[in-house]
Amino acid sequence: MSWGAPQMLWFLLLIPAVLLLWFLKIRRTEKIVASTILWRRALQDERVRSPFQRLLKNLVLLLQLIAVLLAVLALAAPESGSQRFTSRLNLILVDTSASMNSVEADGRTRIELARERVDEIIDEIAGERGMVVRFSSRVEPMTSVTSDLELLRKAVQGLSAGSGVSHINDALELALSIAKQDSVVPMMDSDSISEEGEEVLPPQIDARIYVVSDGALPHWSGDSFPIPVLLHSIGDASANSGIVALAARREFSEEGDLRVVVEIRNTGDEMISGLLNLRLDGNPVAEAVQKDLEGGGRWTRSFALQGGGKHQIEVHWNPDETDALPDDNSAWLIASQPRSIRVARVGKKNFLLDDALSVLPSVVVESISLAEVDPDTAADEFDVMVWDREIPDQLPPGVGHLVIGARPLQFWPDEIEMVSQPVLVAWQKDDPVLRFSQLNAIDGTVVETYPFPLRPGVSAMAECREGALLARFNLGDVRGIAVAFDVLASPWPLTPSFPFFVEAALRDLARVSSGIESGIRSGDLIEIFAGAGVSRAVLTDPSGEQEVEIPVLPEGVLRTSAGDQLGIHTMRWRKGKDPDSEWIQQLIPVNLLSPEESSIEPKPSIGGITTVPERDQEGFWGDARSELWPWFLATALFLMMLEWVVFHRR
Amino acid sequence: MSEPGDAEEPLLDEDFLARCGRLALLSRKVVQGKLRGEKRSRRRGMSTEFADHRNYVAGDDLRHLDWNIYGRLEKLFIKLFEEEEERSVVLLLDASASMACGEPDKWRHARQVAAALGAIALASGDRVQLRVFDRELRPVMGSIRGTRSILKLVRILEELKVGTETALLPSIRAHAASAPPRAIQILISDLMDPAGIEDPLRQLSGARGESWLIHLLSRSEEHPEELGDLRLRDVEDQSFVDVSFTPTIIEAYHSILAEYREDVRKMCGRFQIQSVEVSTEVPFDRVVLEMLRQRGMLA
Numbered sequence: 017m018s019w020g021a022p023q024m025l026w027f028l029l030l031i032p033a034v035l036l037l038w039f040l041k042i043r044r045t046e047k048i049v050a051s052t053i054l055w056r057r058a059l060q061d062e063r064v065r066s067p068f069q070r071l072l073k074n075l076v077l078l079l080q081l082i083a084v085l086l087a088v089l090a091l092a093a094p095e096s097g098s099q100r101f102t103s104r105l106n107l108i109l110v111d112t113s114a115s116m117n118s119v120e121a122d123g124r125t126r127i128e129l130a131r132e133r134v135d136e137i138i139d140e141i142a143g144e145r146g147m148v149v150r151f152s153s154r155v156e157p158m159t160s161v162t163s164d165l166e167l168l169r170k171a172v173q174g175l176s177a178g179s180g181v182s183h184i185n186d187a188l189e190l191a192l193s194i195a196k197q198d199s200v201v202p203m204m205d206s207d208s209i210s211e212e213g214e215e216v217l218p219p220q221i222d223a224r225i226y227v228v229s230d231g232a233l234p235h236w237s238g239d240s241f242p243i244p245v246l247l248h249s250i251g252d253a254s255a256n257s258g259i260v261a262l263a264a265r266r267e268f269s270e271e272g273d274l275r276v277v278v279e280i281r282n283t284g285d286e287m288i289s290g291l292l293n294l295r296l297d298g299n300p301v302a303e304a305v306q307k308d309l310e311g312g313g314r315w316t317r318s319f320a321l322q323g324g325g326k327h328q329i330e331v332h333w334n335p336d337e338t339d340a341l342p343d344d345n346s347a348w349l350i351a352s353q354p355r356s357i358r359v360a361r362v363g364k365k366n367f368l369l370d371d372a373l374s375v376l377p378s379v380v381v382e383s384i385s386l387a388e389v390d391p392d393t394a395a396d397e398f399d400v401m402v403w404d405r406e407i408p409d410q411l412p413p414g415v416g417h418l419v420i421g422a423r424p425l426q427f428w429p430d431e432i433e434m435v436s437q438p439v440l441v442a443w444q445k446d447d448p449v450l451r452f453s454q455l456n457a458i459d460g461t462v463v464e465t466y467p468f469p470l471r472p473g474v475s476a477m478a479e480c481r482e483g484a485l486l487a488r489f490n491l492g493d494v495r496g497i498a499v500a501f502d503v504l505a506s507p508w509p510l511t512p513s514f515p516f517f518v519e520a521a522l523r524d525l526a527r528v529s530s531g532i533e534s535g536i537r538s539g540d541l542i543e544i545f546a547g548a549g550v551s552r553a554v555l556t557d558p559s560g561e562q563e564v565e566i567p568v569l570p571e572g573v574l575r576t577s578a579g580d581q582l583g584i585h586t587m588r589w590r591k592g593k594d595p596d597s598e599w600i601q602q603l604i605p606v607n608l609l610s611p612e613e614s615s616i617e618p619k620p621s622i623g624g625i626t627t628v629p630e631r632d633q634e635g636f637w638g639d640a641r642s643e644l645w646p647w648f649l650a651t652a653l654f655l656m657m658l659e660w661v662v663f664h665r666r
Numbered sequence: 667m668s669e670p671g672d673a674e675e676p677l678l679d680e681d682f683l684a685r686c687g688r689l690a691l692l693s694r695k696v697v698q699g700k701l702r703g704e705k706r707s708r709r710r711g712m713s714t715e716f717a718d719h720r721n722y723v724a725g726d727d728l729r730h731l732d733w734n735i736y737g738r739l740e741k742l743f744i745k746l747f748e749e750e751e752e753r754s755v756v757l758l759l760d761a762s763a764s765m766a767c768g769e770p771d772k773w774r775h776a777r778q779v780a781a782a783l784g785a786i787a788l789a790s791g792d793r794v795q796l797r798v799f800d801r802e803l804r805p806v807m808g809s810i811r812g813t814r815s816i817l818k819l820v821r822i823l824e825e826l827k828v829g830t831e832t833a834l835l836p837s838i839r840a841h842a843a844s845a846p847p848r849a850i851q852i853l854i855s856d857l858m859d860p861a862g863i864e865d866p867l868r869q870l871s872g873a874r875g876e877s878w879l880i881h882l883l884s885r886s887e888e889h890p891e892e893l894g895d896l897r898l899r900d901v902e903d904q905s906f907v908d909v910s911f912t913p914t915i916i917e918a919y920h921s922i923l924a925e926y927r928e929d930v931r932k933m934c935g936r937f938q939i940q941s942v943e944v945s946t947e948v949p950f951d952r953v954v955l956e957m958l959r960q961r962g963m964l965a
Contacts, residue, residue, distance in 0.1 A: 044895045044896055044897040044908055045894065045895070045896050045897070046896070046897045046898075046899055046906070047892065047896050047897070047898055047899070048767060048898075048899050048901050049767060049768075049887075049898045049899065049900065049901065050764035050765075050767035050768055050772070050856060050858050050884070050887060050900075050901060050902075051764055051856075051858035051860070051900055051901075051902070052898050052899075052900045052905055052906065052907045053858065053860055054887075054919060054922050054923055054926060055898055055907050055909055055919065056907055057922045058915060058918040058919040058921070058922045059907065059909065059915065059918075061918050061921070061922060062914055062915055062918040074910065074912065
């Protein structure tokens with residue numbers, strides 16, 4: 017027998033109190049007698065002979081003591097007994113990833129089998145508490161913690177598999193968090209406190225986790241797992257082949273030719289034959305390729321597509337025999353020409369900067385004076401504004417800014433001390449803007465600079481001891497990159513890294529991609545920078561049947577998660593409040609492309625976690641704990657009633 | 667026979683009084699009275715009932731020579747006669763408050779026994795004195811004699827009330843100082859004196875004459891039947907003791923009571939006091955007509 021709340025055993029100190037009260041509370045009837053001489057001698061004689069005899073033979077006191085003892089023990093929540101009538105928490109994690117759509121030999125999908133298995137688990141945990149959590153690319157609790165197991169059954173009936181990958185780690189972390197919140201912290205005693213005064217006794221968690229999955233789970237990356245995990249492996253099928261990778265890149269040609277690469281993998285043990293089809297905007301662009309794949313084999317195939325422009329590319333793998341998982345037999349991507357970047361060039365004459373801007377492809381530069389800048393329309397007319405040694409007090413919002421040799425007053429209103437030939441101490445080589453730039457040219461060579469002090473909204477890209485030489489600033493709608501010196505006062509513009517820096521900065525500030533949308537996975541985040549002025553945005557699924565309104569975030573950011581349907585989703589948005597204004601759209605391919613999900617063979621355990629095989633579960637758990645406190649309390653109450661009867665009958 | 671609890675009834679009824687006339691108190695030693703009475707005395711002397719012979723010595727009254735023996739044996743013997751003397755009986759009654767406690771009533775029982783013994787003594791020609799005591803000795807009646815005084819004795823006993831606390835030693839010491847010589851002194855008491863009973867009994871035995879003790883306890887004192895937790899308060903000194911009545915404590919009480927009675931018996935034996943343990947559970951007439959007769963105290 018164990019104790020759910022052993023700290024309550026302190027109440028055993030009530031027993032001496034009861035003894036004291038008993039001696040104090042005895043209600044004595046007075047009786048007149050001829051003499052107390054003989055009684056005094058009898059009492060003295062009895063005390064000498066047996067001090068405890070009186071106590072033991074006093075039924076009322078004994079009953080009181082036993083009742084108090086039982087009540088205190090009930091408070092301490094003793095636990096023992098059978099599996100029923102316990103309050104253990106059972107967290108049932110159901111895998112609804114793409115692999116659960118695999119079809120078994122009997123024609124049923126794994127998610128159907130999983131629903132049946134969860135029903136059986138719910139039968140097993142009768143009298144306990146439970147919670148159902150589904151997991152794929154997202155983790156979603158289907159119920160709260162409840163002892164109403166019918167709620168669990170209803171939640172399970174509505175479960176279906178999606179097209180995402182299994183994020184078991186997130187599900188386990190959620191389950192662990194819930195179990196810890198449900199745990200009982202044991203009473204702390206002096207021996208369990210370390211010298212630093214920290215509690216060393218771990219919380220007592222009375223919970224277990226059921227994982228109902230086909231076992232295609234990634235390795236557990238957390239700490240040692242404190243809760244027993246019972247893995248219910250679903251399914252037997254292993255024969256599957258599918259597309260696990262799809263990529264495209266533009267060739268270095270003026271026409272912008274495309275090269276598409278596809279990888280097919282046979283995750284089963286038997287050889288599989290199939291046809292690979294490539295379609296461009298719905299039309300086949302080449303002969304279908306027949307391929308035989310050995311068990312566990314992989315095959316990479318590339319296709320060359322001529323001409324630029326915007327295209328939908330579809331790849332379909334058609335096995336000769338029906339494989340278990342159809343979801344990984346198709347993949348999509350979008351190839352489009354990157355749009356031009358509209359740049360406003362403001363400031364003094366700088367031929368080195370102008371030369372760098374002129375050689376950049378897809379960049380349209382318009383030189384304007386500071387007086388010609390209209391802050392209200394700048395965001396609509398330009399993607400990036402380049403300020404060279406001239407800058408207004410307030411930078412226009414909604415547009416990117418590349419500031420050279422000037423100080424944005426919104427971020428650095430105070431004068432900055434001049435530094436000569438500063439030594440470069442660090443630069444962020446992983447920053448997309450600096451990834452292809454070498455900054456050795458500005459190390460100790462800048463004649464005169466005013467390094468930016470760091471403050472909220474500012475991050476350094478390249479630093480000297482006195483401050484940032486290159487800095488990103490972002491506050492509200494105003495964002496940009498600032499160079500703390502006149503590039504003409506350094507040898508930097510004379511090196512190749514300068515035009516790379518300018519191009520990367522312009523693309524970064526203009527938020528223009530390379531034009532290849534290789535797709536995202538189901539459940540991943542869709543993020544589109546639609547620009548200022550977006551009034552409405554809608555996401556349409558691949559079938560075109562379902563449209564979802566997407567909230568517009570500041571600066572026209574559209575953010576949502578990809579749904580469960582694989583294929584090409586369409587994000588459409590409109591600027592301005594005119595209902596007749598033109599829709600702008602972006603195609604978003606959603607693919608499975610997961611070797612883990614395509615490998616559908618059930619696995620017996622989760623990597624990194626000690627699980628309990630189904631056949632050993634009973635032996636592992638033994639008799640589950642049941643709460644004994646109601647029995648203790650009932651007995652205590654019965655004894656109190658008995659004591660009352662005995663007391664008054666006397 | 668009278669019921670022990672009839673508080674409103676006379677202490678003695680006529681039937682019992684009639685039977686008293688045929689009884690007499692027997693003393694182990696003949697006592698000397700002031701007057702020539704009806705009781706036998708070991709003091710040989712002038713009387714009509716022959717007791718013994720002894721050799722003649724010069725100076726003896728020649729009228730008491732037994733001439734018949736002289737005729738047969740030619741020796742001179744003097745005839746001795748038992749002298750008929752009047753005897754005193756002192757009823758020493760404990761009238762302390764403790765005598766009024768217990769079930770059945772000890773006080774009525776004690777007075778009934780006293781009345782019966784007094785009536786028997788008066789009926790047989792003895793002189794009777796009644797002395798009561800609680801904290802001190804209280805002579806309530808002078809010496810009386812004759813059958814006609816029985817009713818007076820009974821009436822006085824009926825009107826007696828219990829007093830306060832018990833002080834056996836000073837009371838019996840006062841009695842002993844004024845006790846008539848060679849009297850039968852009958853102490854009727856529960857002997858509930860916190861100061862002890864050895865010295866009082868020694869004083870009683872030291873008084874001139876023969877001493878009897880009627881040690882009276884009520885049924886509730888012999889066999890307590892209470893249950894639960896009681897506070898027992900002493901009726902005399904108001905002290906109390908808290909007792910939880912359990913079989914163990916009752917067993918201990920019985921043991922202590924038995925020891926106490928044994929002590930009383932031993933002391934009485936040592937001090938030559940004839941003692942009788944009487945319970946109020948036993949009707950007084952049975953005490954008198956059976957128990958005392960069986961002990962040879964009445965005949």
